[in-house]
Amino acid sequence: MKVYVSDRRRCEVIALPGDLADVDERFGARGSGIGEFERPRGLASDDVNQLLVADAGNHRIVSFDPVDFVGSWQEYGTFGSGVDEFDTPTAVHVDEKGVIWIADTGNRRVVRVDSLSGSGWAALGPLPGPTSADPDAIGFLAPTSLAHDAAGRIYVTDGRAGRVVRIDEIGGWGWSAIGPFVGGVPLAAPVGVCAIGDTVLVVDVRRSALVEILDAGTGVETFVEHGAAGVLVMPSAMASESSNVVYVTDPRASVIVQFVTEGAGGWSPNTTLSSIVAEGEPRRFDEPVGIAIAHFA
Template sequence: MARLAVSDLRRGVSILQANPSDPPADVPAPAGFGLPYGLARIPDGRLLTADRSQSRIIACAEDGTNWESFGSQGAGVGQFQNPMGVAVSDEGRIFVADTGNFRIVAMDAFDGTGWQTYGQKIAAGSVGPGRFAGPACIQHGPGGLVVADPAAARIVQLAQLDDASWDVSSQGTFRNPAAVAVLPDGTIIVGDLTREGLSIMASPSGGITETILGDVLRYPAALAVTSADSLAAFFLPTLALCSVVRDASGWNVSLDARLDQVGIRRPTALCQLP
């Protein structure tokens, strides 16, 4: 399997080696990770995660060096409220799902340079562009930012952080979308905690074009792209870590590890490592 970083609510952030029989290595954190949600890598190679408990984001190297945090609790510039997702574009722009503030935050650098926000709380009679119930897992791909908003039971895609590019799944498509991944060709893969298998979409408004692996996998909780045609995924309640691969015959799955057997019992996100 690919080398992966995994965030865990009890253990912090750990590194899973390519050989699943090797024990995971915990990333040292001088001030802790709190409740880490979401994982990505910023341009300098450090891991990025959101600490929901202390309303901040954290960056550090795999060995725990160059550890730093940014943000405090609130709704102003440089502030977050219980963030639950992070993503980084190919250009290095950082995005944070600022869950408790019902918005997406974009920054040009980890220190908050170029701070920009988009979104507000869904209100009675207003569920349209720019409205979130609690954005959580986010990923960046060729079509822009893909946002899972489980409290609103929908997926949103934004080419830019503006109402004009808002593209949303129709009501009833999902019930609890907890995980998203975007392949290099723009294919969106969604894990819904109330569904079996994984849902494939070309765009949110285009709906689900295919459901894969529903006969063997259920309750997908986190996804990470590992190549042009593959991803890592873990599933509840078994905490099975799997490789999902697309080839000429379709989609195939193989079991890599049971995360609970290596001491990871409350994982929240995955991220591929070099």
């Protein structure tokens, strides 16, 4: 098992072991060509040994096999607001059927495709979205991450709207908004999400915390905030290894944190990898943002 993390400032993707011992491999450099990224963000892995990258600054989605980085390189999308076009995509996700979901943040929409050929293109948005006059309106202000649960439902974080949205399909069927208040307490800016069975976890960049949403999608949700003070500053994304282990990136603190749970005891930080190696030594990374767990390499 490997943990893959995108470094927004260095424009590269790094690979680490599950125990976060140190950086094993580095992929990419700044640019717009093959083997290059510009402000890479969200990551995902599929079941055919491909790592997918939301290459935000190049307005495209990229996939590659870490064993043959350049030779396996595939890219999809150009800048724009039409079909096969993106504006600063910040997340990519592969569901249990192998379908690819993309948070097309600049276009305020979520896109679904069957493959990076663009087949099966469908989009939800842009729609008006929530306002102060109509906070429950359907639509996204700035979708930033995606996940699916055991039932195949899709969760989308919309940090600007202060809510997490759940849908059954790309047409918006089963739309359910969680937030901006959960159990009477406000979600501030949820930016990363993962679903473990029926449990939904988000990282809230303004609360500097990992938040567990209970009874998600029922309309009577509550949440539990986890994390030791000072561990997270401005978390960005998260990914789950198993039902009791998740990883969180924090570009402001320049750390990658492994959280574990033993059930009723909640989630607590277990291992933290800092960008700093030793005085005078090069940093491991600068701004870790996207993260994915892969079992193929």
